[in-house]
Amino acid sequence: MRSSLKRGLAVQAARAVVPKVTELAPGLTSSFVREALHRAIVGVGPLPPAAEAAETQLREQGGNVDKAIHEVIENHVTYAGLGGMVTNLGGLVTAAVVAPANITGLALIQCRMVAGIAHLRGYDLDDPRVRNAVLVSVLGEDTVKKMVKKLQLPAPPMALATAPSHDPALDTTITNAVATDLVSRVIGKRLATTVGKRVPVVGGLVGAGADGFSTWKVGRYADRELLPRAR
Numbered sequence: 001m002r003s004s005l006k007r008g009l010a011v012q013a014a015r016a017v018v019p020k021v022t023e024l025a026p027g028l029t030s031s032f033v034r035e036a037l038h039r040a041i042v043g044v045g046p047l048p049p050a051a052e053a054a055e056t057q058l059r060e061q062g063g064n065v066d067k068a069i070h071e072v073i074e075n076h077v078t079y080a081g082l083g084g085m086v087t088n089l090g091g092l093v094t095a096a097v098v099a100p101a102n103i104t105g106l107a108l109i110q111c112r113m114v115a116g117i118a119h120l121r122g123y124d125l126d127d128p129r130v131r132n133a134v135l136v137s138v139l140g141e142d143t144v145k146k147m148v149k150k151l152q153l154p155a156p157p158m159a160l161a162t163a164p165s166h167d168p169a170l171d172t173t174i175t176n177a178v179a180t181d182l183v184s185r186v187i188g189k190r191l192a193t194t195v196g197k198r199v200p201v202v203g204g205l206v207g208a209g210a211d212g213f214s215t216w217k218v219g220r221y222a223d224r225e226l227l228p229r230a231r
Contacts, residue, residue, distance in 0.1 A: 032179065113218070154167075
């Protein structure tokens with residue numbers, strides 16, 4: 001009974017934090033998803049472009065694409081875990097402040113990972129169809145299946161990447177879906193757990209685990225979904 005009460009209070013607290021994200025970071029609208037995708041593909045700061053990083057892994061793995069993809073996933077799981085730890089050490093007190101950074105950081109890391117996988121499988125990252133496929137992959141398999149079933153998405157990533165033509169109207173739908181999913185994932189589930197524990201350091205560990213695990217799941221989904229194409 002006491003455990004159920006804690007979970008209920010945690011969920012309520014997490015919901016209370018969500019509206020503060022846009023107040024503290026007015027620029028954090030759905031447009032951050034496209035910006036994260038762009039930065040992931042062209043590179044940002046110390047992170048080289050997704051294709052360049054993927055090619056480095058391919059060379060290190062002696063040209064074995066599957067092994068290179070495994071390394072790309074593992075590297076980005078590490079990046080996501082570290083990001084989740086750093087941005088959650090303050091617990092609920094600082095959650096509304098660091099959440100925008102965590103959300104944009106996770107978007108960048110997961111987009112970069114999937115873009116790297118797509119490149120290694122022979123897809124052109126300059127193709128808007130492929131870019132939409134990268135973003136849809138970030139949603140994860142379960143969410144994609146539900147959205148396709150409800151006709152909120154026309155198809156899963158592979159079909160989008162290889163569609164006969166690009167549908168610009170689909171861009172906004174995909175961008176909004178990814179933004180909503182990331183906000184819900186980062187703030188809702190993880191902060192609810194953090195509040196339930198009520199220990200900042202534990203919150204950091206939970207954040208690291210949640211972000212790392214979700215990144216691993218996205219990577220494995222992209223690996224299965226984006227089948228090889230002629231390079």
